[in-house]
């Protein structure tokens with residue numbers, strides 16, 4: 001009897017051991033246990049730029065810079081965004097749906113990455129083409145809004161005016177951007193729209209890069225069909241560039257076009273002449289980027305002007 005019960009107990013122990021081992025190795029729950037993958041933000045890059053995870057896994061971004069803040073923000077709106085991650089800090093996002101999630105840093109839009117969840121495939125979106133240099137070169141900020149807006153969103157506006165038109169490129173990064181305009185108004189005041197730069201896209205998007213030419217027929221509002229009035233407002237420093245978002249429909253980032261950058265009569269032999277070729281070059285880059293981005297599974301991307 002004693003021998004028997006010992007054998008029985010040994011047999012039971014072996015069975016339990018086998019069961020536990022099997023359960024540990026083979027149960028679906030154990031196999032799909034959620035994991036966390038770390039992406040470093042370092043030297044203005046996401047490293048690795050591409051991560052592949054399972055549904056339910058988490059990506060944790062770690063800012064390894066000495067001082068520079070970053071975000072990880074999906075190109076699609078609403079998608080996801082981390083808060084601003086300062087040096088030494090982390091932020092995490094858990095992905096509950098399979099798919100490819102291209103993302104970027106709102107503060108440094110050339111930083112590009114992609115999270116592939118499940119069987120999704122893809123690559124980070126191409127970096128945006130550089131912003132052209134014009135006679136007017138502005139960086140938009142929330143601080144210039146009236147009242148001021150606290151936001152990591154930012155935009156870069158370059159333009160060159162002549163007597164009959166204004167050529168521009170506007171590159172903007174923010175959450176849920178719907179429209180961008182030139183408004184009439186002095187610094188510290190809000191005024192009406194006089195020209196469209198981007199949108200309207202009521203659905204919102206988190207990045208856009210548009211370029212175009214505003215001519216007399218494009219002017220609206222109080223300056224409708226009035227290029228002379230537009231030029232006068234430009235010369236007086238009475239125009240500003242404004243990007244609107246779903247969160248801040250009155251404007252998220254803004255920059256006044258200073259009077260000092262108003263168009264001058266074309267000076268012979270001035271450096272301005274050479275900007276023509278730059279515009280053509282950057283325009284081509286922008287078109288290539290646009291085709292690449294819109295062709296690359298980014299159905300949310302819309303273009304306000306052609």
Ligand SMILES: [Cu+2]
Pocket residue numbers: 069070071105106107108111
């Ligand atoms: Cu950044």
